[in-house]
Amino acid sequence: MKQKQSADEKEILLLLKQDREEAIRRIQSWYGSCLASVARGILRNEQDAEECVNDVLMQLWNHSLSAEITNLKAYLLKTTRNQAITFLRSQQRKKRGGGITTVSYEELSDCLPDQRVGFSENEDEALRMKLNSFLDSLPKEKRLIFLKRYWRSYTVSEIAEQLGRNERYVTNQLYAMRQKLKRHLDGKDE
Numbered sequence: 001m002k003q004k005q006s007a008d009e010k011e012i013l014l015l016l017k018q019d020r021e022e023a024i025r026r027i028q029s030w031y032g033s034c035l036a037s038v039a040r041g042i043l044r045n046e047q048d049a050e051e052c053v054n055d056v057l058m059q060l061w062n063h064s065l066s067a068e069i070t071n072l073k074a075y076l077l078k079t080t081r082n083q084a085i086t087f088l089r090s091q092q093r094k095k096r097g098g099g100i101t102t103v104s105y106e107e108l109s110d111c112l113p114d115q116r117v118g119f120s121e122n123e124d125e126a127l128r129m130k131l132n133s134f135l136d137s138l139p140k141e142k143r144l145i146f147l148k149r150y151w152r153s154y155t156v157s158e159i160a161e162q163l164g165r166n167e168r169y170v171t172n173q174l175y176a177m178r179q180k181l182k183r184h185l186d187g188k189d190e
Contacts, residue, residue, distance in 0.1 A: 008026075009071075009072040009073070012027060012072060013069060013072065016060065023061075024057055024060075024061060027057065027060070027072075027076065028057070031072075031076055032053065035076055035077065035080045036050065036053050038077055038080050038081055039052040039053055039080055039081075039083070041152040041153055042081065042084040042085060042152070042153045043084050043087065043088055048091075049084070052080060052083050052084045052087055055083055055087075056076065056079050056080045056083050059083075060079070081151075107149075107150075107178060111178055111181045111182040130185055133184075134180070134181055134184045134185075135147070138177070141163065142177060145159055145170055145174060145177070148162070149174055156170050156174070
């Protein structure tokens with residue numbers, strides 16, 4: 001299901017297609033802090049987060065004529081998240097060490113389809129809908145735990161501290177939610 005674009009988003013996309021820098025200024029003004037927050041959550045470094053957001057905006061500028069964007073904010077958030085993860089993996093390879101983001105995605109690897117296999121747009125949309133329905137089925141605290149771990153890449157100890165819970169509780173909740181997600185995606189809900 002495609003979301004309807006706002007008049008402001010349509011105007012920005014039109015400005016992009018016309019190669020007008022005003023589009024980037026508006027994007028920075030409207031979405032900059034949100035994009036920086038996503039990048040900071042993954043990279044844990046202000047300078048790297050700023051560089052990541054700038055890379056995303058540069059990519060958007062360079063590919064604006066070929067991009068078919070139906071929801072600008074969602075596109076920017078997803079691109080920023082992916083760019084931050086790519087940047088983090090690159091940094092980790094340089095350091096030869098592992099980090100929280102790698103660990104958190106490895107935790108989900110048994111639940112999600114193999115990302116190396118190409119999906120059609122319909123399959124992508126079906127997976128997105130299943131993930132959204134899974135998240136909608138969770139109570140608020142569990143949904144927060146899941147999103148903080150797998151979207152924002154918080155550590156278990158950070159989540160526990162923010163929620164006033166102990167780490168064992170958070171770890172157990174994450175394990176149970178991964179099992180539930182796997183059943184949900186396999187169509188074997190209880």
